[in-house]
Amino acid sequence: MSLWTRTNVDGVVTLTINNPPVNALSMAAVAELAESLAHIAQDHPKAVIITGHGDRAFVAGANIKEINALPDVNAGAAFGEVMLRLAATIRNAAFPVIAAINGVAYGGGCELALMCDLRVASSTARLALPEVTLGLMPGWGGSVRVTRRAGTSTALLMALTGDPIDADNCLRLGLVDIVTQPAELHATATTLALRIGSMSASVVATIKRTIYAGADQPLEDALAAECATFAQIVVAPDAKEGTDAFLNKRAPQWKTS
Numbered sequence: 001m002s003l004w005t006r007t008n009v010d011g012v013v014t015l016t017i018n019n020p021p022v023n024a025l026s027m028a029a030v031a032e033l034a035e036s037l038a039h040i041a042q043d044h045p046k047a048v049i050i051t052g053h054g055d056r057a058f059v060a061g062a063n064i065k066e067i068n069a070l071p072d073v074n075a076g077a078a079f080g081e082v083m084l085r086l087a088a089t090i091r092n093a094a095f096p097v098i099a100a101i102n103g104v105a106y107g108g109g110c111e112l113a114l115m116c117d118l119r120v121a122s123s124t125a126r127l128a129l130p131e132v133t134l135g136l137m138p139g140w141g142g143s144v145r146v147t148r149r150a151g152t153s154t155a156l157l158m159a160l161t162g163d164p165i166d167a168d169n170c171l172r173l174g175l176v177d178i179v180t181q182p183a184e185l186h187a188t189a190t191t192l193a194l195r196i197g198s199m200s201a202s203v204v205a206t207i208k209r210t211i212y213a214g215a216d217q218p219l220e221d222a223l224a225a226e227c228a229t230f231a232q233i234v235v236a237p238d239a240k241e242g243t244d245a246f247l248n249k250r251a252p253q254w255k256t257s
Helices: 027-041 064-068 073-092 108-115 130-134 142-150 152-161 167-173 182-197 201-215 219-233 237-247
Strands: 004-009 012-017 047-052 057-059 097-101 104-106 118-122 126-128 178-180
Touching: 004 027, 012 027, 012 182, 027 047, 027 073, 047 057, 047 182, 057 097, 057 108, 073 108, 097 108, 097 182, 104 108, 108 126, 108 142, 118 167, 118 182, 130 152, 142 152, 167 178, 178 182, 201 219, 201 237
Parallel strands: 012 047, 047 097, 057 104, 097 118, 104 126, 118 178
Antiparallel strands: 004 012
16 A cells, blocks of 8 residues: 555646554655655656655654664664665756645654755744654754754754754744645745746756755865866856846746756
């Protein structure tokens, strides 16, 4: 039985996890998500939205029974590495991956949301890293990504207490990008996806790749890399089309959309 449903509207693919009661991210769910993203990439979507079924939970966390059953260090490492590969798939995708956070995003759910390129949250959403309450710590990138997005103090507060942060404070801290009313969540995420999807697909992919690469480089190296990439982009067909469209007051017709 599939744990994810897929819809495609105007090139925006929505993947919805439906794993009652709280959309736990089991290993089967992770494997299916990774496989779905690989298949979707072959169709060159404008964007992918990841969300949870219902109003209660985006993803309430990993499957605790599976964690409890891990027999040794090697199994624990393999458990974490599965999500490292999924994060790399999302990061390396040519299209944006948007989390539409419809409820609680705890533990693995918080980590999945933070792996995505952008995050749109319902006003009822909550993000938390509650692993410490189970005698655990984040293992799917939570402590690292929260630190890089919101700072060391926020990461320590979340990871050492396990307490959730509401949507408005997540927005203030930079953990989410947009907060909207629950009934408007999917429409808001879709509008964002279509807005990005109206741009040149090749330029969107290049910008995404350049920003992620620059985040991992020293400042001077990142600036030089951006300049070199711009030099390639500025003479490409879509740059010529976009600038000509602007000068002639018409809508661009991208060559790579």
